[in-house]
Amino acid sequence: MAVAQKNPSADKDAPAAAGTPVPEFSKEQDLSAYRTMLTIRRFEEKAGQMYGMGLIGGFCHLYIGQEAVVVGMQMALKPGDQVITGYRDHGHMIACGMDPKGVMAELTGRTHGYSKGKGGSMHMFSVEKGFFGGHGIVGAQVPLGTGLAFANRYRGNDNLSVTYFGDGAANQGQVYESFNMAELWKLPVIYVIENNRYAMGTSIARASAETNLSRRGLSFNIPGEQVDGMDVRAVKAAGEKAASWCRAGKGPYILEMLTYRYRGHSMSDPAKYRTREEVDRVRTTYDPIDMARHRILEKKFANEEGLKKIDAAVRDLINQAAEFATHDPEPDVSELYTDIYR
Amino acid sequence: MPIEVLMPALSPTMEKGNLAKWLKKEGDSVKSGDIIAEIETDKATMEVEAADEGTLGKILVPAGTADVAVNTPIAVILSDGEDKSSITSAKVTLQPKAAAPASPVKAQDAPAPKSNTPETPTPQAAADPDIPEGTEMVIMTMREALRDAMAEEMRRDKDVFVMGEEVAEYQGAYKVTQGLLQEFGDKRVIDTPITEHGFTGLGIGAALAGLKPVVEFMTFNFAMQAMDQLINSAAKTLYMSGGQMTCSIVFRGPNGAAARVAAQHSQDYSAWYSHIPGLRVIAPSNAADAKGLLKAAIRDPNPVIFLENEILYGHTSPVPKLDDFVLPIGKAKIARAGSDVTIIAWSMGMSYALKAAEELEKDGIQAEVIDLRTLKPMDTDTIIASVQKTGRAVTVEEGWQQSGVGAEIAARIMAHAFDYLDAPVARVSAKEVPMPYAANLEKLALPSVAEVVEAAKAVCYR
Numbered sequence: 117m118a119v120a121q122k123n124p125s126a127d128k129d130a131p132a133a134a135g136t137p138v139p140e141f142s143k144e145q146d147l148s149a150y151r152t153m154l155t156i157r158r159f160e161e162k163a164g165q166m167y168g169m170g171l172i173g174g175f176c177h178l179y180i181g182q183e184a185v186v187v188g189m190q191m192a193l194k195p196g197d198q199v200i201t202g203y204r205d206h207g208h209m210i211a212c213g214m215d216p217k218g219v220m221a222e223l224t225g226r227t228h229g230y231s232k233g234k235g236g237s238m239h240m241f242s243v244e245k246g247f248f249g250g251h252g253i254v255g256a257q258v259p260l261g262t263g264l265a266f267a268n269r270y271r272g273n274d275n276l277s278v279t280y281f282g283d284g285a286a287n288q289g290q291v292y293e294s295f296n297m298a299e300l301w302k303l304p305v306i307y308v309i310e311n312n313r314y315a316m317g318t319s320i321a322r323a324s325a326e327t328n329l330s331r332r333g334l335s336f337n338i339p340g341e342q343v344d345g346m347d348v349r350a351v352k353a354a355g356e357k358a359a360s361w362c363r364a365g366k367g368p369y370i371l372e373m374l375t376y377r378y379r380g381h382s383m384s385d386p387a388k389y390r391t392r393e394e395v396d397r398v399r400t401t402y403d404p405i406d407m408a409r410h411r412i413l414e415k416k417f418a419n420e421e422g423l424k425k426i427d428a429a430v431r432d433l434i435n436q437a438a439e440f441a442t443h444d445p446e447p448d449v450s451e452l453y454t455d456i457y458r
Numbered sequence: 459m460p461i462e463v464l465m466p467a468l469s470p471t472m473e474k475g476n477l478a479k480w481l482k483k484e485g486d487s488v489k490s491g492d493i494i495a496e497i498e499t500d501k502a503t504m505e506v507e508a509a510d511e512g513t514l515g516k517i518l519v520p521a522g523t524a525d526v527a528v529n530t531p532i533a534v535i536l537s538d539g540e541d542k543s544s545i546t547s548a549k550v551t552l553q554p555k556a557a558a559p560a561s562p563v564k565a566q567d568a569p570a571p572k573s574n575t576p577e578t579p580t581p582q583a584a585a586d587p588d589i590p591e592g593t594e595m596v597i598m599t600m601r602e603a604l605r606d607a608m609a610e611e612m613r614r615d616k617d618v619f620v621m622g623e624e625v626a627e628y629q630g631a632y633k634v635t636q637g638l639l640q641e642f643g644d645k646r647v648i649d650t651p652i653t654e655h656g657f658t659g660l661g662i663g664a665a666l667a668g669l670k671p672v673v674e675f676m677t678f679n680f681a682m683q684a685m686d687q688l689i690n691s692a693a694k695t696l697y698m699s700g701g702q703m704t705c706s707i708v709f710r711g712p713n714g715a716a717a718r719v720a721a722q723h724s725q726d727y728s729a730w731y732s733h734i735p736g737l738r739v740i741a742p743s744n745a746a747d748a749k750g751l752l753k754a755a756i757r758d759p760n761p762v763i764f765l766e767n768e769i770l771y772g773h774t775s776p777v778p779k780l781d782d783f784v785l786p787i788g789k790a791k792i793a794r795a796g797s798d799v800t801i802i803a804w805s806m807g808m809s810y811a812l813k814a815a816e817e818l819e820k821d822g823i824q825a826e827v828i829d830l831r832t833l834k835p836m837d838t839d840t841i842i843a844s845v846q847k848t849g850r851a852v853t854v855e856e857g858w859q860q861s862g863v864g865a866e867i868a869a870r871i872m873a874h875a876f877d878y879l880d881a882p883v884a885r886v887s888a889k890e891v892p893m894p895y896a897a898n899l900e901k902l903a904l905p906s907v908a909e910v911v912e913a914a915k916a917v918c919y920r
Contacts, residue, residue, distance in 0.1 A: 241699040242702070263659065
């Protein structure tokens with residue numbers, strides 16, 4: 117399995133895996149991807165605002181900039197597939213089809229949050245939508261996601277597990293324990309490494325001896341490739357390739373999504389470890405939503421008026437979620453002692 | 459000088475074994491490294507190699523002999539020029555290194571002398587409310603009872619599977635999973651790499667997806683590598699998901715001190731896991747409880763830590779012959795009724811407690827012995843009812859005192875039966891040191907029958 121290499125002549129801030137042809141989207145696909153990416157973006161912007169207002173507490177890790185990854189991957193999946201990730205998880209939940217009201221109400225710690233207000237930003241689940249969390253310990257979701265794949269194999273079904281983790285988690289030992297078992301037992305799991313270039317404040321070059329994370333499965337014979345994680349079309353294409361590999365019983369597959377987070381690691385991170393210019397350059401050149409927008413206009417899938425309608429509908433959806441999450445009551449005190457044991 | 463070949467100890471806890479087969483006969487010449495016999499321990503069949511050259515002069519223990527104690531002379535090897543007459547005329551020399559295991563073993567399997575912990579006395583058979591009157595009882599080892607529990611649950615529910623290191627082809631490092639691979643196949647009895655953190659998380663993931671894994675830790679000492687998954691992923695997910703994600707999984711394996719395996723392989727984790735909301739913690743002391751509670755643990759929708767004990771694996775006790783013997787989690791048992799002092803123990807601690815109760819009886823002290831069986835949730839009611847009767851209590855554990863289970867029991871007694879106490883609660887425990895290797899120091903580090911007797915007398919002001 118060939119591993120795509122970074123083009124050394126590419127713009128140093130370019131997250132793209134150069135040279136890979138990107139299949140075009142149909143009108144429906146482009147519009148749907150645009151709408152979902154925008155929903156995530158607006159949701160996260162609103163969450164950031166509400167954090168500033170003191171409505172959301174604790175840690176809050178925003179996904180702004182990385183939207184193409186989850187949206188493209190979700191387009192490659194089918195019902196029954198499972199998704200699991202770390203703590204930067206709001207985008208994954210929205211991409212999985214979870215209700216922004218329930219997600220936002222969890223962020224505010226209210227009764228109708230997905231975890232009844234007991235999990236918060238980092239710990240949310242939806243069995244119905246195939247979303248298995250939302251995990252707060254860096255890397256811990258990787259063996260868990262491998263176990264979801266194990267369950268698929270055990271039951272002999274056609275489902276696969278998409279296990280997301282970041283470039284920081286890629287240095288955790290349990291990731292490699294998981295890789296070994298996944299390949300040994302040919303488990304249907306796609307490991308999606310969201311390489312946003314910074315593990316909190318530590319750049320990948322300062323933390324990783326091998327910075328091409330798609331190669332991290334080589335000693336386990338797990339194929340991997342780097343993907344332009346800013347282009348939702350490239351993500352979907354790579355996701356489909358990996359999914360068919362898994363569904364054919366060939367075992368796990370690694371996709372390193374080259375992406376970027378615009379905001380700090382969490383709300384309290386001033387992001388002094390990178391320059392304003394670096395962020396701006398990625399934002400203006402590679403923004404996944406802007407790129408989709410230009411494409412839609414260029415191909416006349418919609419005009420400015422049509423896009424404005426989508427934008428307005430998304431804003432409305434997010435405002436409703438915020439409204440709901442602000443006025444939903446806090447959990448009843450009796451909830452303190454529920455859900456410890458079944 | 460004739461050399462005696464002694465019955466070898468082939469595991470840290472082996473005290474006796476069966477002489478299965480002689481591969482040399484009297485008069486055969488043997489040289490160092492020759493396999494001369496096969497010995498069955500309760501875990502495996504091992505080959506005995508000669509460590510000296512000469513002629514097999516006399517076989518002292520015939521093939522087929524059961525329960526030959528470690529260090530019993532089993533044969534005599536004659537050097538060149540010696541004949542059989544020298545066997546009786548000459549004083550035989552001990553051959554201290556009589557045998558080596560036939561295959562490489564992991565550190566915790568290394569040969570070592572037998573344990574110094576007592577056999578658990580069988581308590582006087584009081585009517586057991588969990589077992590219908592007239593039920594036929596079968597004597598079996600705790601090892602067999604645990605295996606039967608898993609096999610029965612696997613037959614009953616296809617979502618139940620067993621995974622861990624050496625559980626399948628090797629038949630279990632301690633032979634608890636013996637025969638499961640043969641009956642259920644390698645899809646349901648799964649050998650893992652040595653990767654505790656990884657396979658613990660993988661098992662939990664499978665449980666979140668609705669399967670019912672039974673994960674064996676070769677010993678709970680190695681589960682420290684997996685602690686984050688056990689606590690953060692298994693115990694907390696139901697709560698963090700607002701009740702959406704259940705995690706029905708059993709983690710089982712030997713816990714506590716084995717024998718002569720030193721500090722890193724001898725630790726009691728009872729208190730560690732008992733501290734965690736979301737976990738159930740079970741620690742049986744006998745075969746019947748092991749079976750009934752392991753079956754209950756596998757059916758329980760919550761993560762269960764099932765603490766076994768290597769020394770107890772080979773101990774036999776009666777198990778009810780019932781189609782489906784399941785015990786309630788969270789119920790202690792009065793293992794021995796008494797009126798003067800309450801002794802509270804579980805797992806290996808019950809061996810000390812019951813033996814001590816026998817000693818105390820000789821001095822006219824009637825001890826009531828409570829086998830907690832489940833540490834979390836703890837059956838406070840049974841403890842309190844007993845202490846209200848006796849007014850005195852002693853706890854016994856192989857863990858350390860600070861923040862230990864005994865400390866928790868003492869606090870509960872103080873909270874709920876303060877006015878009934880005639881003496882402060884006494885705790886017998888491991889000494890607060892890492893487990894030493896030396897036999898004499900190890901013995902001192904562990905609780906003892908004498909310490910339990912002394913503590914019971916002290917609280918009785920005797």
